Amino acid sequence: EAQVTQNPRYLITVTGKKLTVTCSQNMNHEYMSWYRQDPGLGLRQIYYSMNVEVTDKGDVPEGYKVSRKEKRNFPLILESPSPNQTSLYFCASSLSTPGWQPQHFGDGTRLSIL
Amino acid sequence: KQEVTQIPAALSVPEGENLVLNCSFTDSAIYNLQWFRQDPGKGLTSLLLIQSSQREQTSGRLNASLDKSSGRSTLYIAASQPGDSATYLCAPHGDTDKLIFGTGTRLQVFP
Numbered sequence: 496e497a498q499v500t501q502n503p504r505y506l507i508t509v510t511g512k513k514l515t516v517t518c519s520q521n522m523n524h525e526y527m528s529w530y531r532q533d534p535g536l537g538l539r540q541i542y543y544s545m546n547v548e549v550t551d552k553g554d555v556p557e558g559y560k561v562s563r564k565e566k567r568n569f570p571l572i573l574e575s576p577s578p579n580q581t582s583l584y585f586c587a588s589s590l591s592t593p594g595w596q597p598q599h600f601g602d603g604t605r606l607s608i609l
Numbered sequence: 610k611q612e613v614t615q616i617p618a619a620l621s622v623p624e625g626e627n628l629v630l631n632c633s634f635t636d637s638a639i640y641n642l643q644w645f646r647q648d649p650g651k652g653l654t655s656l657l658l659i660q661s662s663q664r665e666q667t668s669g670r671l672n673a674s675l676d677k678s679s680g681r682s683t684l685y686i687a688a689s690q691p692g693d694s695a696t697y698l699c700a701p702h703g704d705t706d707k708l709i710f711g712t713g714t715r716l717q718v719f720p
Contacts, residue, residue, distance in 0.1 A: 536712070538698070539710075540708075545706065553707060585653070587652075587653075593702065593707065594640055594641050594643070594703075594708060597655035597658055598653075598655055598708065599655070600652030600653040600654070601652050602650070602651055602652050603650070
């Protein structure tokens with residue numbers, strides 16, 4: 496089954512404790528992206544990757560890191576999480592630039608930073 | 610900077626009604642626009658992708674129209690069903706490598 500898989504689905508942690516949210520897709524997609532979704536603000540892009548070893552900042556990259564060492568994986572790293580990073584996070588992928596192809600989303604990761 | 614507005618923010622209707630969801634965007638220089646559905650606790654599912662050269666795109670009971678010059682897209686849902694209850698988001702795509710999302714219309718269809 497074609498899918499985007501995120502882990503964990505839920506995480507409660509404390510300020511400053513490094514965490515990684517994994518994202519994997521099995522569709523051989525070139526484009527992958529991370530979003531955060533907050534009430535009243537909608538979906539905002541954090542980082543995206545056009546292909547292996549190519550990553551770029553989205554609209555809200557501060558406090559986040561990503562890497563794309565393999566085509567299928569695109570982990571999101573919070574080196575020193577803070578409470579303002581409490582949010583619902585989505586990973587997404589598409590065959591190419593998302594506007595030209597349907598974008599596929601994972602089920603989300605709800606992060607709470609205390 | 611592209612700004613996307615969706616009206617209404619929430620809608621509650623009885624089963625069987627035909628619905629119109631609206632999406633407005635400020636920068637009309639777009640290549641295409643996607644409509645997504647988001648179920649509670651789930652990610653987004655792409656429903657329709659309409660190119661700027663098209664005026665309409667249909668999938669089952671869903672029909673999306675695009676008027677690029679006026680910065681508007683409309684999603685029509687025919688004969689609504691309780692299973693259509695979800696949040697619907699539009700996302701135009703312009704001269705960047707990303708989608709810009711609206712904040713969505715939360716739809717509830719009751720039996």
